[in-house]
Structures are given as structure tokens and as C-alpha cells.
Amino acid sequence: MSEKRTEIGSLGEFGLIDHLLKKASAKNTKTIHGPGDDAAVISNGEGNLIVSSDMLTEGIHFDLSYTPLMHLGYKAVAVNVSDIAAMNGTPRHILINLGVSNRFSVEALEVFYSGVYAACEDYNIDVIGGDTTSSASGLIISITVIGEVTAEQKTLRSGAKVGDILCVSGDLGGAYLGLQVLEREKEVFKSNPEMQPKLEGYDYIIQRQLKPKARMDVVHELRESGILPSSMIDISDGLASEILHLSKASQVAFRIYEENLPIDPTSYNTALEFKIDSASCMLNGGEDYELLFTIDKNDKDKIEKMDDVHMIGYVQPLSKGNELISKNQNVVPITAQGFKHFL
Amino acid sequence: MSEKRTEIGSLGEFGLIDHLLKKASAKNTKTIHGPGDDAAVISNGEGNLIVSSDMLTEGIHFDLSYTPLMHLGYKAVAVNVSDIAAMNGTPRHILINLGVSNRFSVEALEVFYSGVYAACEDYNIDVIGGDTTSSASGLIISITVIGEVTAEQKTLRSGAKVGDILCVSGDLGGAYLGLQVLEREKEVFKSNPEMQPKLEGYDYIIQRQLKPKARMDVVHELRESGILPSSMIDISDGLASEILHLSKASQVAFRIYEENLPIDPTSYNTALEFKIDSASCMLNGGEDYELLFTIDKNDKDKIEKMDDVHMIGYVQPLSKGNELISKNQNVVPITAQGFKHFL
Numbered sequence: 001m002s003e004k005r006t007e008i009g010s011l012g013e014f015g016l017i018d019h020l021l022k023k024a025s026a027k028n029t030k031t032i033h034g035p036g037d038d039a040a041v042i043s044n045g046e047g048n049l050i051v052s053s054d055m056l057t058e059g060i061h062f063d064l065s066y067t068p069l070m071h072l073g074y075k076a077v078a079v080n081v082s083d084i085a086a087m088n089g090t091p092r093h094i095l096i097n098l099g100v101s102n103r104f105s106v107e108a109l110e111v112f113y114s115g116v117y118a119a120c121e122d123y124n125i126d127v128i129g130g131d132t133t134s135s136a137s138g139l140i141i142s143i144t145v146i147g148e149v150t151a152e153q154k155t156l157r158s159g160a161k162v163g164d165i166l167c168v169s170g171d172l173g174g175a176y177l178g179l180q181v182l183e184r185e186k187e188v189f190k191s192n193p194e195m196q197p198k199l200e201g202y203d204y205i206i207q208r209q210l211k212p213k214a215r216m217d218v219v220h221e222l223r224e225s226g227i228l229p230s231s232m233i234d235i236s237d238g239l240a241s242e243i244l245h246l247s248k249a250s251q252v253a254f255r256i257y258e259e260n261l262p263i264d265p266t267s268y269n270t271a272l273e274f275k276i277d278s279a280s281c282m283l284n285g286g287e288d289y290e291l292l293f294t295i296d297k298n299d300k301d302k303i304e305k306m307d308d309v310h311m312i313g314y315v316q317p318l319s320k321g322n323e324l325i326s327k328n329q330n331v332v333p334i335t336a337q338g339f340k341h342f343l
Numbered sequence: 344m345s346e347k348r349t350e351i352g353s354l355g356e357f358g359l360i361d362h363l364l365k366k367a368s369a370k371n372t373k374t375i376h377g378p379g380d381d382a383a384v385i386s387n388g389e390g391n392l393i394v395s396s397d398m399l400t401e402g403i404h405f406d407l408s409y410t411p412l413m414h415l416g417y418k419a420v421a422v423n424v425s426d427i428a429a430m431n432g433t434p435r436h437i438l439i440n441l442g443v444s445n446r447f448s449v450e451a452l453e454v455f456y457s458g459v460y461a462a463c464e465d466y467n468i469d470v471i472g473g474d475t476t477s478s479a480s481g482l483i484i485s486i487t488v489i490g491e492v493t494a495e496q497k498t499l500r501s502g503a504k505v506g507d508i509l510c511v512s513g514d515l516g517g518a519y520l521g522l523q524v525l526e527r528e529k530e531v532f533k534s535n536p537e538m539q540p541k542l543e544g545y546d547y548i549i550q551r552q553l554k555p556k557a558r559m560d561v562v563h564e565l566r567e568s569g570i571l572p573s574s575m576i577d578i579s580d581g582l583a584s585e586i587l588h589l590s591k592a593s594q595v596a597f598r599i600y601e602e603n604l605p606i607d608p609t610s611y612n613t614a615l616e617f618k619i620d621s622a623s624c625m626l627n628g629g630e631d632y633e634l635l636f637t638i639d640k641n642d643k644d645k646i647e648k649m650d651d652v653h654m655i656g657y658v659q660p661l662s663k664g665n666e667l668i669s670k671n672q673n674v675v676p677i678t679a680q681g682f683k684h685f686l
Contacts, residue, residue, distance in 0.1 A: 006449035016449065017475045020456050024470040028435050031469045040471035042436060042489070044387040053472055053487055055440040059479040092371050093385060097398035097485045106349035106359065113363050126374045127367040128383035129396055132360045136402035140478070142440045142485030144396055146385070 036249070037157050038086035038233060039147070047150040052083035058138035066182045069108055071210040072141075073115025079236065080145040081123050081214035082289045086234040087156070088219060089149035093128045094120065097142040099135030123216060153228065155293070157249035160231040164294040164315040166254055167229075169218045169308055171262040172239055173278065176285025177270040178202065178209030204266040212289040218309065219291075225302045229293035238284040241336040242292050243322055250294075253322045254334070256313030283324070283334070379592070380500050381429035381576060382490070390493040395426035401481035409525045412451055414553040415484075416458025422579065423488040424466045424557035425632045429577040430499070431562060432492035436471045437463065440485040442478030466559060496571065498636070500592035503574040507637040507658040509597055510572075512561045512651055514605040515582055516621065519628025520613040521545065521552030547609040555632040561652065562634075568645045572636035581627040584679040585635050586665055593637075596665045597677070599656030626667070626677070 011019055021035040032048060033041040039052035056062060056079075062072055077094060084091040096116060100109065109132070120127055125145070149155075160166075185197040199206060215234075222229065231250055233242045239261075243254050261282045271278040294315055295303055303309055322334040354362055364378040375391060376384040382395035399405060399422075405415055420437060427434040439459060443452065452475070463470060468488070492498075503509075528540040542549060558577075565572065574593055576585045582604075586597050604625045614621040637658055638646060646652055665677040 004450055008443060008445060008447065008449055008452070011449060016452070017473070019449065020452055020475065021470060021473070023456070023460055026469050027463075027467055028469050031436060031471055034469060034471045035473070040436070040438070042471070044392070049387070049392070051436070051438060051472065051487075051489065053438040053440050053485075054474045055442050055476050055483070055485055057442045057476060057478045057483070060477045093374060093383070093394070095383070095394060095396040095487060097396050099398050099400050099483060100351060102351060104351065106351055106354060106362065107347055109351070109359070109363055113366070117366055120370075124370055126369050126371050126377060127364060128374055128377045128385070129394065130360070130364070130378070131397045132363060133398050133400060134403045135400045135483070137480045140398070140400070140442060140483050140485075142396075142398055142483075144394075144438060144487040146394065 033156065038083040039089070041087070041154065047148060048154055050084055050087045050089045050147045050149055051144065052080060053142065053144040054080055054083070056141040058140065063186070064139070066186055067210060069112040070115035070118075073112040074119045074211050076141045076143055077116055077119035077123070078212055078214045079289060080143045081119070081125070081216065082234040082236070084145055084147035085214050085216050085219050085291060086232050087147070087149055088153050088222070088229060088232060089147040091123050091125045091145055091147040091216075093126050093146040095128060095144045096130035098130070098132045099140035100132060101135050101137055101139070104139065123214065153223070155229050155232040157231055157233050157246050160246055160250035160252050160294040160315050162252055162315050162317055163297055164230050165297055165300060165303070165311050166256060166292070166294055166313040166315065167303060167309050167311050168235070168239070168262065168290055168292050169215050170288065170290040171264045171267065172235070172288055172290065173271065173281030173285040174205045174208035174264055174267045175212060175287035175289075176281050177267050177274070178205035178207070180274055180276070181206060181270065182209065202266065202270065204264060205270060209287065212287060214289060215291045221306055225306065227295055227299045227302050229295055232291060232293035235288045235290045235292055237286045239292065240283040240334050243334055244336050246292070246294070247318070247322050251318050252315045253318050253320050254313055255316050255320070255323045255325065256334070257325045258327050260310060260312040262310045279326070376499065381426040382432070384430070384497065390491060391497055393427055393430045393432045393490045393492055394487065395423060396485065396487040397423055397426070399484040401483065406529070407482070409529055410553060412455040413458035413461075416455040417462045417554050419484045419486055420459055420462035420466070421555055421557045422632060423486045424462070424468070424559065425577040425579070427488055427490035428557050428559050428562050428634060429575050430490070430492055431496050431565070431572065431575060432490040434466050434468045434488055434490040434559075436469050436489040438471060438487045439473035441473070441475045442483035443475060444478050444480055444482070447482065466557065496566070498572050498575040500574055500576050500589050503589055503593035503595050503637040503658050505595055505658050505660055506640055507573050508640055508643060508646070508654050509599060509635070509637055509656040509658065510646060510652050510654050511578070511582070511605065511633055511635050512558050513631065513633040514607045514610065515578070515631055515633065516614065516624030516628040517548045517551035517607055517610045518555060518630035518632075519624050520610050520617070521548035521550070523617055523619070524549060524613065525552065545609065545613065547607060548613060552630065555630060557632060558634045564649055568649065570638055570642045570645050572638055575634060575636035578631045578633045578635055580629045582635065583626040583677050586677055587679050589635070589637070590661070590665050594661050595658045596661050596663050597656055598659050598663070598666045598668065599677070600668045601670050603653060603655040605653045622669070
């Protein structure tokens with residue numbers, strides 16, 4: 001066989017989907033934005049619908065040996081809601097497709113769904129459909145979330161302008177460090193099942209990993225403060241990776257300051273304990289689901305009043321490149337080291 | 344462990360999803376119909392959006408040893424479009440999530456997507472998003488399709504009235520018999536890889552299995568003829584199973600006539616060859632993706648002008664039960680023997 005074979009891993013996750021969807025053309029006038037942002041945008045009578053869809057597979061995205069099914073149900077909804085938040089929209093409806101091997105009982109799926117419903121309650125959304133089917137191995141979760149946004153509020157990745165301020169909500173690196181703790185305890189358990197897992201003191205970061213929140217509160221606070229971000233994305237693959245997405249879509253570059261990056265004390269101490277550079281955790285740790293966005297510099301006073309939003313840098317011309325200014329004033333180019341599920 | 348464990352298979356596919364979604368409540372005023380029909384319905388400014396989502400898993404829904412990836416891409420789109428057709432709607436947008444093991448090359452996924460794009464061209468829909476991610480084993484396809492329908496045209500499963508005529512498009516049993524041929528040739532190949540598969544003469548039914556069509560042409564013809572079905576469903580799990588869905592949703596029963604059930608000569612001859620009862624193939628064979636619908640009896644003349652639609656029975660009170668009148672005038676109760684993926 002002389003057929004060409006290109007390994008999926010050689011393109012990377014984003015490269016692969018970009019490659020496969022490059023032929024997607026918009027035949028319908030109601031398709032406003034197709035693939036390429038956190039969610040697609042469809043025109044409807046009153047404003048815009050936003051739609052996003054994600055798949056989570058067992059053994060790749062989650063490990064059921066330390067992930068309670070209820071938390072998994074909650075997280076599966078929250079990470080999709082986060083894509084709607086990243087468009088500055090409001091989530092409304094969700095469809096859930098599950099592929100399930102016969103290792104799972106009806107009771108196990110009920111527990112998963114109790115987490116789904118808890119998240120739907122928190123984010124005020126309706127489960128409107130979905131499919132439950134057999135899978136040859138393990139659990140597969142595919143979720144589609146539909147939200148709304150007005151044409152004025154809609155925020156894409158592509159609107160950042162030179163001079164804008166770059167902001168991030170919450171704190172960074174926690175979900176990644178929570179995962180390190182869970183993985184360590186799993187190894188301990190495998191070598192000696194009698195050992196009790198040592199999770200005390202790590203509550204915050206374990207919660208960040210197992211039950212992240214979509215920052216709809218930040219979306220609402222921005223609206224109440226009269227701030228319309230010029231661009232926005234949610235942090236699923238790590239700050240550095242998301243900065244590069246904004247940079248590419250907006251055709252600008254970013255300068256960020258290490259000393260401004262927000263970290264929780266638990267994350268900081270756990271990084272020390274694991275001998276991992278905390279800046280690296282903040283830059284490359286995935287799954288924080290915080291919002292990363294740019295604002296006009298005239299909105300600086302308003303942003304300063306928002307407790308849980310941090311100004312971490314600003315927008316500069318693309319030609320200057322994306323840079324991190326380290327605590328000792330070194331200029332370090334920002335490169336993507338986001339989560340790589342295709343290895 | 345004294346925890347209760349109910350096997351998924353004990354509820355069946357429909358029982359399981361009904362059970363899990365029974366707590367789904369409509370918090371948003373824009374949710375018009377949640378789970379329970381071919382698609383969910385959301386109000387928008389101009390009419391109604393209809394949304395449906397399905398998952399197909401390798402080894403359960405398709406066998407790549409005889410399913411070309413291009414056909415699979417086409418079929419994955421068509422079966423979802425069929426759910427929109429069943430609501431009397433028009434498909435507009437699609438999102439495709441793929442879970443892929445590293446057994447697949449980029450080229451293989453390109454072939455899959457070429458089938459997706461061919462179907463999108465045929466049905467005039469846009470790929471607006473999706474996700475491609477790793478799976479621990481095999482190929483998983485999860486598709487969400489979004490369509491539109493006016494409030495007047497919207498057709499649910501629940502509108503059939505006593506006295507209405509039951510109609511079906513196309514012919515029945517072909518996809519099931521095509522599968523039997525493909526499975527037989529697979530066994531022959533496994534026992535002797537030198538053997539060439541004998542597929543000549545079975546083209547029609549193999550096409551029915553591998554590359555079914557969504558009957559958007561029937562939806563358009565109904566509109567042009569001025570016929571608004573009182574209820575509709577697509578035949579994915581077999582005629583008998585779908586009749587029982589309409590019966591339950593509309594709280595009526597159906598009487599159908601074996602002599603009126605449409606079958607293609609290739610299907611009939613293949614059933615004879617395989618020594619399978621052809622009526623059983625028409626009643627219980629899945630994946631024909633024809634439309635099954637009821638019309639007011641005053642529309643009978645209009646339906647008679649539609650070449651590819653067949654009147655197979657009528658609606659009677661629920662108390663009479665769902666019945667098949669066999670060719671020798673026996674009355675046989677209709678029971679579901681639809682596709683059971685949970686075994």
C-alpha cells in the first residue's frame with residue numbers, strides 16, 4: 001500500500017479540526033460565524049443564537065477512578081456553558097448524547113444525570129434532548145449547548161485592538177495542580193489499596209479540576225458594569241494557548257506580566273510541593289475555564305472595581321510578537337504548550 | 344456492596360432515555376418541546392428552531408469492515424436530517440463531534456468528511472462547528488442538526504386523530520436486508536480472504552443500508568401538495584416500533600394492511616433467498632429512514648397523486664389496539680421488535 005498516511009497527532013487537535021473544516025462553506029444566510037470561535041453564531045429573528053458542541057471520552061478527558069460521576073455530569077455541562085460565556089452570551093438549552101458500555105448500570109447513569117441537572121439548575125438551562133446508546137468501551141459524552149446573545153453583545157476572538165487591556169477572571173493553574181494531586185493519589189492507591197488518599201488541604205484545587213464553574217457571573221458583572229469586551233475566549237487549554245488563539249484571530253500580539261498573573265495560595269504551595277514552576281502551571285495548565293478577554297483602555301476604572309478580574313497585560317502590534325515579562329524583567333516569547341490529547 | 348444495580352438492557356434504549364430525561368423541566372419560556380419527539384423545538388423570533396442530536400459508535404451502529412468511510416460520513420448527516428424531516432422542517436446547520444482512535448489517519452478522516460460535505464451539499468446545510476478528539480477505541484460520531492419550521496408546519500408525533508390515514512414513503516425492509524447481505528459476505532471473507540464478495544444484484548438494498556437518504560423530497564412535495572400531516576416520525580427502528588411511538592404520543596391506535604406495505608423487488612427476493620419472512624423485514628427492519636405520517640382523510644386524493652407515498656392503514660381508537668391485517672385476513676397485534684442496540 002503506497003497510500004499516504006498522515007498521523008492525527010502530527011496536526012494537533014486544533015490543526016486537525018481546522019484542516020477538516022476548511023471546506024465548510026456558509027450556504028445559509030443565517031450562518032453568521034461558522035467554525036473557528038468558541039461557538040458558532042446563527043442569526044434568528046431577535047438576535048443571535050450561539051451553538052457549541054464538545055465531546056469528552058473516558059480515558060482521555062476523564063478518569064473514572066477518581067472522578068465521581070455526579071461531578072462529571074456537572075463538569076460536562078459547565079465546560080460547554082463556558083463556551084457560551086466566552087461569546088458573552090447566555091446559555092438556554094442543552095442536548096446530551098451518551099455512549100455507554102454495559103459496565104454502567106442505570107443507577108450510575110442516574111448519578112451522572114443528577115450532576116447534569118444540578119448544573120442546569122445553576123446555569124438556568126433546559127435539557128431538551130439527546131441520545132443514549134451503546135459504546136463498545138467506556139463512557140463517551142457529547143454535549144451541544146445553545147445560547148443567545150444580542151448582535152451588540154456578541155464577542156468574538158477577533159476584536160482585540162492595539163492598546164486594549166488583557167484581563168483574566170479568577171485564578172490560574174489550579175485545575176492542573178488538582179489533577180496532579182489526584183494522579184499521585186491514584187498511583188499510591190494502585191501500589192497499596194489499603195492506603196487512604198491524602199486529599200485534605202487540596203480541596204480548592206481538586207474542586208477546580210473535578211467541578212469547574214463556567215464564569216457566567218463574570219459575563220453578568222461585565223454587562224452590569226457597562227463593559228463590552230473587544231475579544232474573549234475561555235481558558236480550556238491553558239493561558240498561553242488561548243492568548244495565541246486571540247492573537248491569531250485578532251491579528252495583534254500580547255504582552256503579559258508574570259507578576260500580574262493570578263494564582264491561589266493552594267495552587268502556589270502545591271506547585272512548590274510538586275517542584276513544578278508555578279508560572280508554568282498558570283501559563284500551560286488547562287481546564288481552569290476562566291475568561292480571558294480584552295477591554296478598551298477607557299474601561300480600566302470599571303474593571304478595577306471587579307474583584308475577581310485581573311489586568312495581566314495589554315495588546316501590542318502583531319509584529320512585536322506575544323511576550324511574557326518575567327518577574328526579573330526577562331522577555332520570554334509565549335508558545336503554546338496547551339493540553340495535547342493527541343499524543 | 345448492596346447497592347442496587349439495574350442493567351441498562353433491562354430498560355431498552357427508549358426506556359433508558361425516557362427514564363433519564365424525565366426530570367428535564369422547561370425553565371426557559373423558549374423551550375416549546377423538550378425530549379420525546381424526533382427533535383426538540385425552540386421558539387425564535389420568526390418561527391421555531393428544531394434541534395436533534397444523535398450518536399453513532401463503531402461496533403454498535405456501523406462496521407468499518409464493510410462500510411466505506413465516505414458513505415458513513417454521508418449517512419451520519421442523512422440520519423440526522425431525517426429527524427428534521429420528521430418534524431416537517433428544513434435542516435440548516437450541523438455540528439459534528441468525532442472521537443477518533445490513533446488507528447485513523449488524517450486521510451481517513453478527510454474521506455469521512457468528504458461524505459459529510461456531499462450530504463451537506465445535497466441537503467443544503469452548513470457545517471458550523473464541532474470537535475475532533477481522541478477516543479480510547481474506535482470511531483464515535485455525534486451529530487447535532489438544527490433546522491427551522493414555521494409554527495403552522497410543525498408536525499409532532501402527537502397529532503394523529505381517529506379516522507386519519509396512515510402513510511409511508513418509499514419502501515420498507517431494504518436497509519435491513521442489505522445489512523444481511525453485507526454480514527454474509529463478511530463471514531465468507533473471514534473464512535476465505537481470497538473470495539471476492541458477491542454483491543452484484545444487491546445494489547439497491549446495499550445502498551439503502553450504507554447510504555440512506557433523508558426524505559426531504561417528500562417534505563417538499565407534501566408542502567407543494569398543500570398537505571399538512573397530523574403526525575409524523577421517521578423510520579429508524581422499524582415500522583412496528585415507530586407505529587407504537589405514534590400510538591403512544593397521539594393516544595390512538597393503528598390498523599395497517601400487510602398487502603399495502605411497500606417492498607422493492609430486490610428486498611422481496613433477498614428475503615426469500617435468506618428465508619426471512621418479508622413482512623417481518625418490512626415491520627421490524629430498521630434504518631430505512633422513510634417517513635411515516637398521518638393525514639386527514641380529506642387529503643386522500645392529494646396523496647394518491649404522490650408516486651412514492653403509500654397509504655398503509657388508518658387510525659382507530661386506542662382501545663382497539665394496534666393491529667396488522669395479514670394477507671390472509673388474520674388480525675395480528677403489532678409489537679415492537681425494533682433494533683435493540685442494548686443487548
